[in-house]
Amino acid sequence: MAPLLEIKGLKTHFSTDDGILQAVDGVDISINKGETLCVVGESGCGKTVTAMSILKLIAMPPGRIAAGQIIFEGRDLVPLTSNQLDEIRAKEIGFIFQEPMTSLNPVLTIGEQIAESLRRHEAVTKKQALERTIEMLKLVQIPNAEGRVHNYPHQFSGGMRQRVMIAMALACKPKLIIADEPTTALDVTIQAQILDLLQDMKDRFGMAVMLITHAMGVVAETAQRVVVMYAGKVVEEAPVDDLFGDPRHPYTQGLIRSIPRIDLDSEHKTRLEAIGGSVPILINPPVGCRFAPRCKFAMNVCTEKEPLLREIAPGHRMACHLGDPNLGAAS
């Protein structure tokens, strides 16, 4: 079965005063119908840019999709104009953003903001749109939806606004929801509620979810498949159990080890491990593996040759020279 969305060799570049910033550099990701795919990695590794590139929501200029294909239901989105993409935005692919506090227009009521998406994509009257909006608000468990629909964003708390954002993204029943760190800006109790809600909505409407996050806990809870990104590239991709059970890339291992654990008894407790250093700036990146400067296992070959994604188990791919049989004696 062909995947719902297939990103092939995507390169998104930004021109800056210092040169070309290769924010996304050859990323392959595919999402099947009804699947939850998590994209993880630390801040600045290209997760958001990848997601925004799908619907060309990055600022262009300075941004530019330099290469690659984004195939959604057999159709390449990259050559489409913004007007053509408007038919797909919200209708086929819905977006949930990171910051519920700033992602809603402060001078329009939430009802207006949800309804405008319905009225854009479906032949509904104003009244029908309002009814559907109230229905959506009830679905995302906003109490007193009939009254709240006429409220402005500032009259809602952060968690409630994120529910509004979810209602907005779901309004046209898209086949794919891209949620860009939907819980990062919320406090922990609300985070769990929002994730539950997303899961609930996914089960109800049977859509696919691409969940971008940097919290490994969120990944473990929600994902079926995981893509780990580092410095604009995919470094590992695996079903969620494989990834947590047998992480192969040193970066993934580092990410998993940096999850605080309270289930260990005191004698097994160790200092929380962090990955030293930070994501490199992606203007003129060095040749070889981009993680090499921070990698405990770095070898000579790592700074000379770029590791390519290779399959190490069914559905489990990673890009690291470690244990590469083709490398022979070098390792």
Next chain:
Amino acid sequence: MSQYVLRRLLIAVPSLLAISLVLFVVLALAPGDPFSELATNPNVPPEVQAALRAKFGLDDPIYLRYLHWLNAMLHGDWGFSFVSRMNVDTLILQRLPATLYVIGSAQILALLIAIPVGVYAATKPYSLFDQIANTLAFVGFSLPTFFTGILFILIFSVTLDWLPFVYTTDIKATGIRWVLEMIRQAIMPVAVLGLFQAASMTRFVRSAMLDVIRLDYVTTARAKGLGQTTVIIKHVMRNAMIPVVTLIALQMPAVFGGAIVTEQIFRIPGIGSLLISSILSNDTPVVMAVTFVFACLVVLFNLIADVLYGWLDPRISLR
């Protein structure tokens, strides 16, 4: 809301009193005497002069004169112009139409240019259109109106002889001819002032738009597939216009006050030129009245700006 407005109006009373006091004291301390012309006139006997001075209370202590003025003002007596020999309120009402017509048209012209140009430039930042608009705006507000005014007169009146360069209130024509003549003589002052205002306003509109266009909720709107025009008008402009509307409301008193320099150049008999000539001839009651009306308008339009702000931005509640 009405309670808010009422409270703001009540707060305005002490501030207007303070303003009038300061104006009065400054004018009283300023050199010059409204009767200096009388004093040098040999035909007026000294005892008549003294009687007149006593009648107008010119030699009273300053606080008495202020209370006297305030009392008269409260009773609707704006005072008497020594120079024009008529009541100040009649004089102001005579001058007001010309000012409202010319300066008001100039403001409208400025808005008609600034909003579309500023908005369009902001949607395509650093494009050729934006660069040209920016350069012209920069040139526009760098050139003072007394320079462009004279330049316009030189080109369109002296050289080409297309437009009159003196504004007159008694056009000898009726009906449609009168209307055409009114329009013809206003073209240059309106253009000079309007373009000058448009220049700075364009830059303001553009930067207000650019501030909003980068915000997250604009991306949200684009993610709904709304299309560029809807996104710009419904989501960006609606927010960007909040500071612009405030700015315009705060500029409105200037429409009544007249543009002093422009009115002088084109000899428009408006409030601005009345103020200048009154200052030059020490016609204190007129200066006092014009500046005080101006102060009242500033206070009033500040209130209007605040009310508009609350109306445009639901996050602000006026209590």
